[in-house]
Amino acid sequence: MHTVAVLALDQVIPFDLATPLEVFTRVRLPDGRHPYRVRVCGPGARIPAAGFVITAPWGLEGLADADTVIVPGRAEAAPPPGEEVLEALRAAAARGTRIASICAGAFDLALTGLLDGLAATTHWAAAAELARRFPAVEVCPDVLYVDNGQLLTSAGASAGLDLCLHMVRRDFGSAVAADAARLAVTPLEREGGQAQFIVHPQPPVPRGSALEPVLAWLEEHLDEELTLDVMARRSGMSGRTFSRRFREQTGTTPLQWLLRARIRRAQFLLENTDHTIERIADQAGFGSPTAFRERFKRVAGTTPYGYRAAFRSRERS
Structure with a gap:
């Protein structure tokens, strides 16, 4: 029997808490057995959530013999977890326990230091x-979930469902996971590398920052060859200083920001124009249709043609 401990902390998001309960309690093996034992654990018996109180039958000792620990997301204003919670997670990791976070649960997991270097x-809105x-x-804002083996993280609430099904598939194979997916009325096929299908706004920079005019200029020149040296010269900084300040103020690197800006330009053109893939590749600054297709699929999780078919403006359809 595989024990799954779901960690309930103050202001836990109810859907994030319910998702692993829904998935793991419904899993059946071919012989009808239930392979998972699910328990809700917390630092206290009564956990305040949005508009009601959750009862946690298990304390933090419930993590001690768990095979998997799930850290659900919590409200933005939630207080940081106590040191006893962080120590319980670190101790679980030291024992080899699999630990997964859902949505903003990545913040609590990151506080333990366990995600350092991984x-x-x-959720895309909290990635920066x-x-x-x-x-x-290493924050990956454009994927549904990341599996590092022992440590896993997922994006928004629906991506938490994908992650839970992924863990079932890892534990008991695709057939068992497919049955669990059918019971949850969701497809099993969404892989972790698939994008969240959001046209992400770029992370804001402080008003009056020296980066503001540089970013505005970049948006107007996406179809040109833009290297780190070009961007740094435009800002009047050295490459090292520019990269450091850029990351401090946007939460990402200049080249990652540029790739996302070009993807967003391509998404707009795919949705709102009849331009060919070759022309869009040039307009968005990818250099060649082949490079455009490869990078677009890596970030958006689908081909440019697939994206156009799924998201084309209704007025143009």
Whole structure:
């Protein structure tokens, strides 16, 4: 029997808490057995959530013999977890326990230091803040979930469902996971590398920052060859200084920002014009249709043609 401990902390998001309960309690093996034992654990017996109180039958000792620990997301204004919670997570990791976060649960997991040096994700709207607060974590804002083996993180609430099904598939195979997906009325096929399908706004910079005119200029010249040296010269800074200040103020690197800006330009053109893929590749600054297709699929999780078919403006359809 595989024990899943779901950690309930103050102001936990109810959907994030319910998702692992819904998935793991419904899993059945071919012989009808339930392979998972699910428990809700917390630092106290009564956990305040949005508009009601959750009862946690298990204390933090419930993490001690768990095979998997789930850290759900919490409200933005939630207080940081106590040191006893962070120590319980670190101790679980030291024992080899699999630990997964859902949505903003990545912030609590990152506080333990366990994500340092690893790739991780969270809801796209919080990705820049996660990168700013935890620079040792490689934040991937454009994926559904990241599996590092022992440590896993997911994006928004629906991506948490994808992550839970992914763990079921890892534990008991695709057939068992597919049955669990059918019970949850969701497809099993969404892989972790698939994008969150959001046209992300770029992270804001402080008003009056020296980066503001540089970013405005970049948006107007996406179809040109833009290297780090070009951007640094435009800002009047050295390459090293520019890169450091850029990351401090946006939570991402200049080249990552540029790639996302070009993807967003391409998304707009795919949705609102009849331009060919070749022309869009040139307008968005990808250099060649082949490079455009490869990078677009890596970031958006689908081909330019697939994106156009799914998101084309209704007025043009």
